[in-house]
Amino acid sequence: DQTLLKVEDLEVTFALRAGDYQAVKGVSFQLDRGGRLGLVGESGAGKSITGFSIINLISPPGRISGGRVLFEGRDLSKLSPEAMRSIRGDRVAMIFQDPMMTLNPVLTVGQQMVETIRAHRSISQAEAEALAVAKLAKVHIPSPERRLRQYPHEFSGGMRQRIVIAISLLADPALIIADEPSTALDVTIQAEIMELLLELCESERMGLILISHDLGVVSQVSQRMAIMYAGHIVEMGPTEAIVRAPRHPYTQGLLAALPGLQSRRGRLNQIPGVMPGLTNIPPGCPFHPRCQSAKDVCRTELPALISRRDHAVACHLTREEAQA
Ligand code: SF4
Ligand code: MG
Numbered sequence: 001d002q003t004l005l006k007v008e009d010l011e012v013t014f015a016l017r018a019g020d021y022q023a024v025k026g027v028s029f030q031l032d033r034g035g036r037l038g039l040v041g042e043s044g045a046g047k048s049i050t051g052f053s054i055i056n057l058i059s060p061p062g063r064i065s066g067g068r069v070l071f072e073g074r075d076l077s078k079l080s081p082e083a084m085r086s087i088r089g090d091r092v093a094m095i096f097q098d099p100m101m102t103l104n105p106v107l108t109v110g111q112q113m114v115e116t117i118r119a120h121r122s123i124s125q126a127e128a129e130a131l132a133v134a135k136l137a138k139v140h141i142p143s144p145e146r147r148l149r150q151y152p153h154e155f156s157g158g159m160r161q162r163i164v165i166a167i168s169l170l171a172d173p174a175l176i177i178a179d180e181p182s183t184a185l186d187v188t189i190q191a192e193i194m195e196l197l198l199e200l201c202e203s204e205r206m207g208l209i210l211i212s213h214d215l216g217v218v219s220q221v222s223q224r225m226a227i228m229y230a231g232h233i234v235e236m237g238p239t240e241a242i243v244r245a246p247r248h249p250y251t252q253g254l255l256a257a258l259p260g261l262q263s264r265r266g267r268l269n270q271i272p273g274v275m276p277g278l279t280n281i282p283p284g285c286p287f288h289p290r291c292q293s294a295k296d297v298c299r300t301e302l303p304a305l306i307s308r309r310d311h312a313v314a315c316h317l318t319r320e321e322a323q324a
Contacts, residue, residue: 001073004174004207005031005054011066012049012058012231014278021278023049023062024231026305033174034205036198038222038239040215040254044275045228047211051177054209055088072174089120093168097180099160102167103152109136109163110148116170135166139196158189165196175207176200182217194221215254219243227251230276230286232302237311247313249291285316293317 012024024046031037039047052058054069056076069076072091076084088094096102104112113132114125123131129148136144139162152160161181168176178197182190198221201208212218218225219239226236227248235248246252253271273290276282282289288298297316305314 002032003030003070004033004035004072005209006070007050007054007067008070009067010050010053010064010069012046012053012062013065015061015063016279018279021281022065022231023278024053027067027228027231027233029226029233029236031175031207031209034201034207035224036201036208036210036222038218038225039209039211039228040213040218040225041228042213042275044230044277046231047228048179050228051094051179051209051211054175054177055092055094056084057088057094090171091173092175092177093171093173095161095164095168095176095178095181097183099157099164100152102164103160105152108149108151109155113148113167113170116167120171131170132166135169136163138169138200139163139166141166156189158185158192161185161193162196165193165200169200169204172204173206175209177209177211179211180213181210183212183214190217191220197221215243215251216258227254230281232286232314233305233312234287234314235312236305236307241311247311247318248287248315249293249317250287253290285314 007030008028010024010027011022014021014023027050029037039050041047049058049062053064058064064077071087076087079087110129110132114128117123117128117131132148133144136147141147141159141162155163182193185193194217197208200206210218210221222239224237225239225242226233227250228234229250235242235246235251242251243255246255250271257270271290276286284299284301285291285303288294291298295316301316303314303316305312
């Protein structure tokens with residue numbers, strides 16, 4: 001089976017004092033083995049919550065309140081906490097914006113890599129060290145034997161993120177979920193980390209879910225993108241199609257705001273307004289207060305995500321176009 005991951009109608013609810021609020025609703029997508037999907041949207045769109053849901057890492061007051069996640073054919077919601085932990089450690093790896101969330105500052109890189117390896121496999125210290133060196137080489141860290149003896153603070157931010165990626169490779173995962181992995185880094189280093197992820201997905205046939213607010217960064221790596229807004233997927237399709245001809249007004253706004261397009265459009269267009277908070281998502285299309293094309297129906301009716309030739313859009317406007 002080519003399908004690695006299938007998320008079906010995912011819903012995540014937060015029980016807050018003021019009531020229950022859906023942070024993610026009706027989110028469905030799938031990923032083939034070795035496939036690369038980008039989840040894009042501003043902060044608060046529900047991208048990270050979607051990513052965490054895949055590995056069942058939603059903690060109270062949040063909970064997965066609907067839908068299911070099938071990974072390698074198994075329904076993850078039906079697994080015991082122990083089985084889930086082993087999937088998290090072996091089959092799915094997670095990379096965060098801050099490498100120090102993963103790295104222990106008081107251990108050398110080699111110590112933590114060897115510890116991680118030996119927690120999963122019974123191999124000798126020497127074999128574990130050899131494996132650690134091999135993985136550091138794979139993420140292009142120069143002189144890995146020497147670097148193994150150093151502490152995280154002796155590395156630059158970009159090198160630390162490479163080490164985190166090397167650690168995530170130790171168990172040969174089938175899927176990496178990377179949440180803003182390059183956001184804290186400068187642009188050149190960002191591009192290098194993206195290139196590395198792309199290279200590893202291809203050489204190891206690893207699936208990638210790349211979560212970022214930066215549509216430009218995601219488009220460098222992902223084959224498909226899902227654009228999220230206020231807990232919903234508003235547009236999804238092949239990266240190339242979305243970048244060339246975005247159909248949702250929000251996606252169009254994100255693209256217009258990319259620095260690379262400045263020359264073409266004359267200026268940097270920011271989408272006016274802000275993403276609504278969890279407790280004040282407006283009725284109808286959640287984007288309507290910021291949308292220049294909003295009509296009456298947009299204020300009352302949530303547009304369904306409708307797919308046409310593998311390119312799905314949730315907007316009343318494009319639906320009319322499709323019918324015309
Ligand atoms: Fe704008 Fe209406 Fe489309 Fe929402 S449904 S994006 S408000 S036109
Ligand atoms: Mg986030």
